Amino acid sequence: MAALSRRRDWTLLILLAPALVYFLVYHLIPIGGMVMAFQDYRIIGKSPFVGLKHFKMLFASPAFMQVLVNTLIISFMKIVLFFPLPIVFALMLNEVRTSFLRKFIQSTTYLPHFLSWVVIAGIWIAFLSPSSGGANQLRGLFGLPPRDYMTDKSAIRWVLFASETWRSLGWDSIIYLAALTSISPSLYESADLDGAGALQKMRFITLPELLPTMVTVFILNMGFFLNAGFDQVFNMMNDSVISVVDILDTYVYRIGLLNMQYSFSTAASLFKGAIGLVLILAAHQGSRRITGKGLW
Amino acid sequence: MRTPASELFWRWCFITLLLCTCVVVVPLLNVLALSLSDPARVSEVRGLTVFPKGFSLVNYRVLLANPLFMRSILNSVFITVVGTALNLLVTSMAAFALTRPKLPFKRFFMILIIVVMILEPALVTEYLVVKKIGLMGSLWAVILYKTVNVYYLIILMRYFEEIPPSLIEAAQVDGASNMTVLKNIVLPLSKPALATLGLFYGVFHWNEYFRASIYLTDPMKYPLQLILRQFVVLDDTASLIGSGALFSYDEAARLSYDALQASTIIVAILPVLIIYPLILKYYARGVMEGGVKE
Numbered sequence: 001m002a003a004l005s006r007r008r009d010w011t012l013l014i015l016l017a018p019a020l021v022y023f024l025v026y027h028l029i030p031i032g033g034m035v036m037a038f039q040d041y042r043i044i045g046k047s048p049f050v051g052l053k054h055f056k057m058l059f060a061s062p063a064f065m066q067v068l069v070n071t072l073i074i075s076f077m078k079i080v081l082f083f084p085l086p087i088v089f090a091l092m093l094n095e096v097r098t099s100f101l102r103k104f105i106q107s108t109t110y111l112p113h114f115l116s117w118v119v120i121a122g123i124w125i126a127f128l129s130p131s132s133g134g135a136n137q138l139r140g141l142f143g144l145p146p147r148d149y150m151t152d153k154s155a156i157r158w159v160l161f162a163s164e165t166w167r168s169l170g171w172d173s174i175i176y177l178a179a180l181t182s183i184s185p186s187l188y189e190s191a192d193l194d195g196a197g198a199l200q201k202m203r204f205i206t207l208p209e210l211l212p213t214m215v216t217v218f219i220l221n222m223g224f225f226l227n228a229g230f231d232q233v234f235n236m237m238n239d240s241v242i243s244v245v246d247i248l249d250t251y252v253y254r255i256g257l258l259n260m261q262y263s264f265s266t267a268a269s270l271f272k273g274a275i276g277l278v279l280i281l282a283a284h285q286g287s288r289r290i291t292g293k294g295l296w
Numbered sequence: 297m298r299t300p301a302s303e304l305f306w307r308w309c310f311i312t313l314l315l316c317t318c319v320v321v322v323p324l325l326n327v328l329a330l331s332l333s334d335p336a337r338v339s340e341v342r343g344l345t346v347f348p349k350g351f352s353l354v355n356y357r358v359l360l361a362n363p364l365f366m367r368s369i370l371n372s373v374f375i376t377v378v379g380t381a382l383n384l385l386v387t388s389m390a391a392f393a394l395t396r397p398k399l400p401f402k403r404f405f406m407i408l409i410i411v412v413m414i415l416e417p418a419l420v421t422e423y424l425v426v427k428k429i430g431l432m433g434s435l436w437a438v439i440l441y442k443t444v445n446v447y448y449l450i451i452l453m454r455y456f457e458e459i460p461p462s463l464i465e466a467a468q469v470d471g472a473s474n475m476t477v478l479k480n481i482v483l484p485l486s487k488p489a490l491a492t493l494g495l496f497y498g499v500f501h502w503n504e505y506f507r508a509s510i511y512l513t514d515p516m517k518y519p520l521q522l523i524l525r526q527f528v529v530l531d532d533t534a535s536l537i538g539s540g541a542l543f544s545y546d547e548a549a550r551l552s553y554d555a556l557q558a559s560t561i562i563v564a565i566l567p568v569l570i571i572y573p574l575i576l577k578y579y580a581r582g583v584m585e586g587g588v589k590e
Binding site: 008020023027028030092105107114118122124126138252265276280 | 299302305306309310312313314316317319320321322323324326327330341342343344385386387389390392393394396398399400405408410411412413414415416417418419420421422423424425429440441443444449450473474475478499502503504505506510521524525528529554557558560561564565568569572575576
């Protein structure tokens with residue numbers, strides 16, 4: 001029996017085969033193909049190696065530097081500034097005792113997470129419209145002149161932040177809500193006996209109990225810092241604001257698939273992938289060290 | 297056990313929560329109101345209007361009578377149904393194989409999965425591979441590019457690992473093949489996990505537009521989200537009006553763009569709304585009712 005269970009079962013490879021073919025075709029071969037960042041890609045014939053030519057062009061390009069700055073700023077807003085909001089949301093929701101109301105608020109605020117960015121952009125463009133949008137109707141109530149947020153360079157990044165919050169505030173609070181409900185009630189009961197107030201309970205019980213979850217979420221997000229949300233930016237940008245919202249992924253798309261500078265675009269992807277890899281590995285290590293659990 | 301001061305504080309918190317809820321709901325209801333309003337009264341619908349002015353289904357009737365629009369719905373349904381079925385099949389087969397101790401080269405495959413998870417191929421090289429294997433212009437290019445979501449694969453593997461090995465071994469001693477064990481023992485025990493993943497894969501396919509925009513060339517193959525992007529986000533009405541396009545000149549003159557755009561948005565949201573209760577049931581309910589479940 002022992003010998004039998006140690007024997008390898010080759011028929012299992014048949015079950016694994018479709019997934020392997022997929023990984024090979026859509027992941028491994030394209031990753032290997034990224035060697036063309038060091039070549040001048042030719043559709044017919046051999047592509048000659050050109051060393052770091054495309055990378056030098058990339059770093060000498062003011063457009064790319066602007067894209068990099070945009071990516072960092074937008075990511076900072078969506079990861080660091082946004083970070084406390086779902087925690088506060090979960091803390092408030094946790095205090096709603098009426099089951100019906102609680103479920104209503106949850107079911108409503110989780111919904112936008114499942115809408116595509118195409119839909120959300122459509123709704124937001126309408127909502128922010130200077131002529132008929134709800135935002136400007138509200139401004140009107142306060143006697144303010146209408147403002148065209150979507151084409152305003154000083155406002156558009158905040159539009160990205162606000163629409164990201166609109167989409168993710170509810171959904172991202174789930175993990176904290178789960179952590180809150182798993183805190184043992186006996187902790188609060190003994191605090192009550194000691195005469196602790198609401199603030200003290202928050203500071204000495206709730207927040208410390210939430211800390212591991214906060215750390216995990218934060219570190220995980222840091223691993224994807226260079227992403228900044230392609231679908232959102234792609235659907236919300238326009239010619240008036242492209243200079244302040246163009247991020248790495250939209251840039252790679254434009255120069256690669258629209259301008260067909262295949263090797264140059266791949267160089268930008270490779271740059272992003274290399275930094276991203278370092279960030280993810282750091283996040284993995286950091287998470288393992290602080291919470292004992294890595295990303296995989 | 298709340299003091300009057302903290303009672304007041306929590307009341308303000310509750311008002312904040314209701315405000316958040318309104319911020320989510322009002323723009324959605326506004327789009328719905330616009331789509332259902334009487335075309336003659338559309339100008340009365342302002343940004344914060346949540347009830348339709350008058351009532352008319354004419355926008356929907358125009359959309360549904362349109363070949364390009366109808367076709368895009370069929371394309372989206374095809375992509376979603378076939379894509380999700382394929383996702384579940386391939387993901388569960390792989391998750392089963394990867395959780396068997398007898399799998400040859402198991403360590404190698406586990407490393408491969410981590411590599412796939414942390415290395416992202418360049419958009420250009422993926423595009424060139426799709427071109428090379430001849431999928432350009434085909435709905436299959438849109439369906440296949442995310443056949444296995446590695447994160448979902450890992451979730452399913454964790455789920456499969458919870459199944460008592462004795463159940464599987466007993467069947468294997470009776471001579472059951474791997475496929476039989478998967479089909480008759482593992483999958484029936486994993487229905488909640490498969491339902492959750494199926495819903496997430498399904499929403500992903502329904503919402504897909506970007507791969508469709510780079511891999512498809514024939515507008516009659518476009519999924520709904522891509523039509524929506526062209527019509528609503530890019531406001532590219534010119535290419536959608538005229539013979540064989542989304543609207544005839546006659547319709548364009550008679551109806552409001554805003555209302556037609558709103559109706560398109562609603563049609564794109566509707567399937568998500570229909571399955572949304574299921575998502576809450578399978579995924580979020582554990583959290584909503586207090587239990588923690590992954």
